[in-house]
Amino acid sequence: MLMEIRQLSFRYGRQQVLRAVDACLQGGEVVALVGANGSGKTTLLQLLLGDLRPERGQLIADKALYARNSMAYMPDKPPLYPDWRVQELLLRLAAERGVGRDAVEKVLARCALQAVKNKKCRELSHGYKQRVCLAQALLHQPRLLCMDEPMNGLDEAQRSALRVMIAELAQEGMTVVLTLHDLADVAVLADRVWYLRAGRLFDLPLQAEKACTRWAVFSAI
Numbered sequence: 001m002l003m004e005i006r007q008l009s010f011r012y013g014r015q016q017v018l019r020a021v022d023a024c025l026q027g028g029e030v031v032a033l034v035g036a037n038g039s040g041k042t043t044l045l046q047l048l049l050g051d052l053r054p055e056r057g058q059l060i061a062d063k064a065l066y067a068r069n070s071m072a073y074m075p076d077k078p079p080l081y082p083d084w085r086v087q088e089l090l091l092r093l094a095a096e097r098g099v100g101r102d103a104v105e106k107v108l109a110r111c112a113l114q115a116v117k118n119k120k121c122r123e124l125s126h127g128y129k130q131r132v133c134l135a136q137a138l139l140h141q142p143r144l145l146c147m148d149e150p151m152n153g154l155d156e157a158q159r160s161a162l163r164v165m166i167a168e169l170a171q172e173g174m175t176v177v178l179t180l181h182d183l184a185d186v187a188v189l190a191d192r193v194w195y196l197r198a199g200r201l202f203d204l205p206l207q208a209e210k211a212c213t214r215w216a217v218f219s220a221i
Helices: 041-049 086-097 101-110 126-138 156-171 183-189 211-219
Strands: 003-012 015-025 030-035 056-061 071-074 144-147 175-179 192-197 200-205
Touching (some): 003 041, 015 041, 015 056, 030 041, 030 183, 041 071, 041 144, 041 175, 041 192, 086 101, 101 126, 126 144, 126 156, 156 183
Parallel strands (some): 015 200, 030 175, 030 192, 071 144
Antiparallel strands (some): 003 056
């Protein structure tokens, strides 16, 4: 087990966002985090990454996750420096994280960014900005990757390429937790669904379910 979540609760002021959440993460699985806007999906990602402290509860992680650079985050809006060139940005981030130039070359290739590596970030299309944002997350080969709405604004070809990449990352042993709205993406990608509603999390394993019955179970909650 990569991480166990026990009775996790969180609030913003008087607003209770998460209530006694229990779940677990296994190595090499893809977890789709779904729920209405404002249901707490991004908050849960930030708790998993340690960027927020829970009101109550515990996150019990495998020792591998306590190592430096063991986790990574792909936010929904890429925080790119508009006047930096793609390769320059990745090289600076690699230096900050203690990884070499070869790591930059690998993510440029993996994310199909060679053709734009000398372009300034402000010159990129939304799809390429998303690729850069993913590339920076993969620089240090994390064990846990959290992705917030990575499919937003992508055309079907870009979505298909990203689905393939996420599946490959999981096959290589990386655990991926990503927020999604499109149930077609969930059906293709997910080993497990975390469904947030009214602060509660429903953990739905999907591998053993047939596609025709998955959504009957999901929609009945």
